[in-house]
Amino acid sequence: MKIPFKSLISFDKNSSVPLYIQINNAIIKNIQAGILPTQTRLPGTRQLADLLNVHRKTVIAAYDELLSQNWVETIPQKGTFVAAKLPTIQPTILTENTSKESWHNKVRERLNNNSAIYLPPHIQQKLAFNDGLPDARLAPREEWAKLYAHYVRYADPLSVGYTDPQGSIRFRTLFAKYLNETRGIQATARHIITTRGSQMGIYLAGLTILQKGDIAIIGELSYRAANLTFKQLGAELVTIPVDEEGLQVEAIEEICEHKKVKMIYVTSHHYHPTTVTLKPERRLKLLAMAEKYQFFIIEDDYDYDYHYANTPILPLASADRYGWVIYVGSFSKQITPAFRVGYVAAHESIIEEMTRLRRIIDRQNDTILEYCLADFLENGDLKRYATKAMKVYRERRDFACQLLKETLGDKIDFKIPDGGMAIWAKFSKDIPLLALSEKVAKQGLYLANGQTYKDENPMLNACRMGFASMNQKETEDAVKILKKAI
Template sequence: MRPWTFPIALQSGTAHQPVFQQIAQAVRRDIRRGRLRPGDALPGSRTLAATLGVHRNTVLAAYRELEAEGWIVSERRSTRVAPGLPEPPPGRARTGTGPGYDLASPTPTRLRPGQGGLDFGGGVPDLRLVPAELLARAYRRALGHPELLGYGDPGGEPRLRAALARLLSEMRGLAVSADRLMVAGGSQGALDLVARTLIRPGDRVAVEDPGYPAAWATLRAAGAELVPVPVDAAGLRVEALAEALAKGPLRAAYLTPHHQFPTTVTMGAARRLRLLELAASHRIALLEDDYDNEFHFEGRPVLPLAGEDPAGVVVYLGTLSKILAPGLRLGFVSGPQALVQALAARRATTDGQGDPVLQRAVAELLEDGLLQRHARKMRRTYEARREVLAEALRRHLGGAVAFDLPAGGMSLWLSVDPAIDIEAWATRAREAGVGLYTGRRFDFQDRPRPNLRLGFSALDERELAEAVRRMARAL
């Protein structure tokens, strides 16, 4: 039996159909419009009679008529929509044209894992290694606090904010207090809040080229006019940013200086200082997306721009998605206290808050050092996978691709022999069960680029080796 009450609007009086026919007509209509589908169970006659306030015989009469017409079938203990009826066409229930608004939506730009096979989508952690049991136990403990099940602080659960502030201080060298930090729905949710708070329609915002298309879509949705700035082996070219400034003011610049997306290069110290000076003198908000800070394998740690920002122009965006899982939607933003308060006020007008129970659970893992321990384990795992992928590429594709081994990150950026049709190669690889991401996907003007971005974090050593073998066969 269906667990719901199946309401039907009935009309009384002699001018209308008999009640049993009204019931039968309502069921027919619901089958035609897709509310009821072939094989769906209908309420029992006693249940439906009680719901509608009619005699059971009235419902039985309606069911007999529907069964005689072939709309439903009666079984020993249930009544169901006849299984042989055709499914209604998609959208048939809504025949109107809508309110007449321009409902065009941004083209999805986030890298999605492929359907099966071996996918090289970069920046995705290995979900098989998520510490699910640790998180589940902490979540169950958090559920024991009823106050977390009500409305909470739009800035985030206080204990998580405090734990993140300590983490940023101890591991990233930032002088951040809890009142200058806000928890958001992933780094993309944090960027969306910042963009809708700082940017007005028509504001010019600089972005890296090649860069991160999902961030471009978010900034455009806030009304920004995007200004592409080229990237070289040392990151965003600051002199090109200055040239863009000469053509008009810039409200903000979105950049990934730690491991540039997608090239993985790290911005050098001299260029960082020049960038900070330029931003301070022109009051440009630097939106620093430090999306994979934990995964730096070689050399000295590289501190965020936000740690060298006396003028207060850097808005720092981060995420726990790369340590845990993107589906948890745990990101954060740090900046001047007035900005954080404005972001929280804006969030209060939309979804109001995140998930306080989940945030408390993650705060407990941070306080106990368990999440930091997991991050160290993942760093060792991903570094080993980087080496396996690099060696497989040298062995099977040494004459076709070249790359510099990045000091950190979760992917490799390959230069491909210009004689190779890279898009055709990617198509053949997909047919062989390997998802490749060509440089064109990250180009601001959708121009072909002789590059591949291969993420190594989501595939284990055996899968990486097999994926490269298939790439070589496809080529």
């Protein structure tokens, strides 16, 4: 049987993929599909070149590739043949037979029961009142692309290998200075570990200090992903109220009188989810209590950089004299969540323990991204981006808040937040969020379904509504959909 090589090997002369690689790939595909069985003789290079109307050198290069990958073998004086023993096994049909139902359940039974960990899915709509995310369109993507490519190309071979689990020393040194200048935190490189983001920072902090059964205090309500993290680590969660000035820290004293408290979790700026800011007097009181009762404070300052009204209130960590505060943050809000660098700043002994644990849960951070970020810090770009983005977000806050008030009137109740990227919107009782969320989803708008905090407060009909990731036009469209649905 004559093999129709010409029609089997298709390629595109205008493609950016080199011709010889296209030919190489085409031949491999045919071998894998069994169209060119093992030991089939391939045409001579000159013959195939004529057949395909390409230069002979191209075919030689393609054959060399095939040879180097062991797809073909050359027999002197005889020609080139599809290898007797193919380098990979024949593809088998993708089936689902690894998951027979009875065994599925058997496997399930033997797993730890983590099913309680429910978190909303990631958002795939362009129109979205999300949890309070930045607009990736404002991120310094061009600079990021350039710097990253530069370091991948030219960084020392050792630094693209295994590196220090605590993070790059250059980045940590520059970042300590930045923390000092922007937040009054007296840190040096030794007091910092880099993480992939705030979430890893919270997990590592919890893993370092919590034992099963330890008491951890959180606000009611509090950031869901953090609650779940502490639960996963075996902590017993005790809640205290949150009002317009943040956590009611006085309530802690009473708990401490009766029980040994191991830690408290606080988002000190723009409290998650209700967006209030912990007032200075309460901050000092909280610190004094941590010293007295010797508990740790995990301070998640995810939103420090976006404050629209006044200068921000310095974090607890800036006034921590004895190492009780573990300060967690990331660059997700200043750059974008896909730029995965976060950090923890804390007492040296804590950072040492965290570094050991970091080695276990994820060998090391992304060295190249840390290099990019070091440049951003050094040349002042990071502050510039944040400042520019802040102006945009302030305008978007004002626009969204006014439009929502005007359009929805008494159907929605919220306070204009001092900062951050979301409002805490309480909906009128006659508009159940679960139904509303489903309804607007059909029109292409994401709105939280209000279930996240239901187990803490079943009567709640509220959700966070991020305003930062949509421009005015998009916000108008989104509010239109909302209005129509209500």
